[in-house]
Amino acid sequence: MAYNEYDQPHADLRELITRIDKAGELVRVPGVELDLELGTLIELIAHRAGEGGPAVLFDDVVGAAKGRRVFSGATNSARRLALTMGLPTPEHPMDVVRSYRDRMKRHRPIPPVYVDTGPILDNVLRDEEVDVTAFQAPLLHELDGGRYIGTDDLVIMADPDEHWINAGTYRVQVHGPDRVGLWTSPGKQGRQIRDKYFSQGKPCPVLISCGHDPLLFLAAGNELRYGLSEFDYAGGHRGQPFEVVRSELHGLPMPAHAELVLEGEIHPGDTAPEGPFGEFTGYYAGGRSDQPVVRIRRIYHRTDPILTVASPIRPPSNFSYSKCVMKSGMIWDEVERAGLSGVQGVWCHEAGAARLFNVISIKQAYAGHAKQAALLAAGCQSGSYLGRFVVVVDEDIDPTNMFDVLWAMSTRCDPAEDIEIVRGAWSGPLDPRIPRGVTRNSRALISAVRPFERLAEFPPVAEASPQLRAKVAEKFSAVLDRLGHEPFEGERKA
Numbered sequence: 382m383a384y385n386e387y388d389q390p391h392a393d394l395r396e397l398i399t400r401i402d403k404a405g406e407l408v409r410v411p412g413v414e415l416d417l418e419l420g421t422l423i424e425l426i427a428h429r430a431g432e433g434g435p436a437v438l439f440d441d442v443v444g445a446a447k448g449r450r451v452f453s454g455a456t457n458s459a460r461r462l463a464l465t466m467g468l469p470t471p472e473h474p475m476d477v478v479r480s481y482r483d484r485m486k487r488h489r490p491i492p493p494v495y496v497d498t499g500p501i502l503d504n505v506l507r508d509e510e511v512d513v514t515a516f517q518a519p520l521l522h523e524l525d526g527g528r529y530i531g532t533d534d535l536v537i538m539a540d541p542d543e544h545w546i547n548a549g550t551y552r553v554q555v556h557g558p559d560r561v562g563l564w565t566s567p568g569k570q571g572r573q574i575r576d577k578y579f580s581q582g583k584p585c586p587v588l589i590s591c592g593h594d595p596l597l598f599l600a601a602g603n604e605l606r607y608g609l610s611e612f613d614y615a616g617g618h619r620g621q622p623f624e625v626v627r628s629e630l631h632g633l634p635m636p637a638h639a640e641l642v643l644e645g646e647i648h649p650g651d652t653a654p655e656g657p658f659g660e661f662t663g664y665y666a667g668g669r670s671d672q673p674v675v676r677i678r679r680i681y682h683r684t685d686p687i688l689t690v691a692s693p694i695r696p697p698s699n700f701s702y703s704k705c706v707m708k709s710g711m712i713w714d715e716v717e718r719a720g721l722s723g724v725q726g727v728w729c730h731e732a733g734a735a736r737l738f739n740v741i742s743i744k745q746a747y748a749g750h751a752k753q754a755a756l757l758a759a760g761c762q763s764g765s766y767l768g769r770f771v772v773v774v775d776e777d778i779d780p781t782n783m784f785d786v787l788w789a790m791s792t793r794c795d796p797a798e799d800i801e802i803v804r805g806a807w808s809g810p811l812d813p814r815i816p817r818g819v820t821r822n823s824r825a826l827i828s829a830v831r832p833f834e835r836l837a838e839f840p841p842v843a844e845a846s847p848q849l850r851a852k853v854a855e856k857f858s859a860v861l862d863r864l865g866h867e868p869f870e871g872e873r874k875a
Contacts, residue, residue: 390620390621393500393594397455397465398436398438400464401461404464406461407438408426409437410422410437411439413442414444415444415445415519415520419439419521420521423437423453423521423690423692427457427692427694427697427698428697434699435458436454437452437699438687439451442517445516445517447682447686448686450685451517452689453689453690453699456595456599457700457701458702459706465599466596466618467618468484473781474705475728475780475781477706478706478726479726482714482717490610490614490617491613491616491620492612492616493612493616493634494625496625497626498626498637499637501635501636501639501640501642501681504680504681504684506679507629507678511679511680512559512680513555513561513680514557516680516686518555521659521690522658522659522665522694524659525658526656526658527554527555529554530555531554531589532553532692532693533550533591533595533690534551534589534590534689535588535590535593535611535636536550536587537634537635538574538586539574539631541578541583542577545608545609545610546611547570547574547610548597548601548611550598550602550691551569551571552658554658559645559678561589561645561674562653562655562673562674563587563674565673566809566810567809567810575647578647578649585647586630586633586645587633588631588634588643589642589644589675590635590640591641591689592641592687592688593636593638593689595689596619597612597623597636599615599703600614602691602700604765625637628642628644630644639683641682641688642680642681647673651673652672653672653674655670656668656670657669658693659694660811661694661696661698661734661735661811662811662813663694663734666810666812666813667811696731696735701735702731704735704736705728705729705730705731705735708736708763708764709729712763713726713741715762716741719757721753721757724743725742725743725744725776726742726779727741727758730783732783733769736767736768737768738769739759739764739771740774741771741772741774741780742780743775748833749833751828751830752828755771755801755828756803759771766807768824769824770824771827772786772789773827773828774786778829789829789830790827790829793830799827799829800825800827801825802823802824803826805821806824807821808820808821
């Protein structure tokens, strides 16, 4: 790995876009239609480019009266994710996972600082001036129930009892000039906070940031422990506090350098049909249902605001790669904090939407080690929501390489002895396999390791040693170069 060339974190989304452009990882596309063209082009790029594809800045989008720019894929490559988080430039996805795990050993939350002003206050629309429909909310998928202004968003709330600030990513559908729908999965912290207000007979104040530093999106889109603010968590990774300004109506913190923020309230019993919406599992799971409405009374925006978009589709998507890296690092950190030794790597596969097929590699030290790894990886905070399969492999298996993983499952796992089922785990409506209204599922814990009792006698792998491979590769480099040799699918990376 090489060191990141920047000593200071980027100031805002716009400076990060400049850095991504300088790194040669930005594509500019003008004149795309908001209705379906933008979402379909994002899908085509994600499915064809490989390993996340480039970041895309859509200029002069067609179909919006205000706001003509949309940004996609900010952190959806190992290099851009490292750039965003201030980590060393990686050569392999696992490099970012390891860097994240290492940072978490010394990570300390850094609360935001309140300032009096910022670019987000360049334009403030109040009451009758409010018109959410004028902004660049796209219709992403053909079967979507409407335009969605919140996909790569921060839904910011204050706990009414403990007063800590939560920022979660939940989908936000445009219903009208001053109304948006907010869908939040059961068990999510934003829903718990909303229900606290409702139980007290009060409306729930809310901010919705629709364009901001991707570091905040990385925090908001993952499961942090209850009571830890995403602003504090992201500030700890940034190494500096985020600047926030108080909103006019409720005094909630909004990023001072955000692009577009909506402010309003959710009133008990005020609902409207929401969805369907193509989701990150690759299905229109969740369907159409009555969901809470946010009554928008303020819109804050920078001049020529940039909307950030995460378009959930059949994987890979324009954010699934970065999800894999982040989720892998978080699970690795949490299982080690729980006392698991010998972890060599963790990877949450894109084919499993960064949640449904997770692999943990260990160096076995005792009988039951693999079972402990599986249980912790399935049950930790970052691995619990909407999981399906956890596979434990030996240290000679690259957890990012699906060929390697399937080979280990095929040759080291006995289905009758090495697969355990955990029932009643935390899931949600976006799980396409469970019936509507059910929020629990089961997990398969697959031990694809050599049996600990047979480590010494287990048949050796039929392949050349690393030393012999390197020697022969050097001697016959001209032959391999003429063949245009690239590591084949089953070949482990160094």
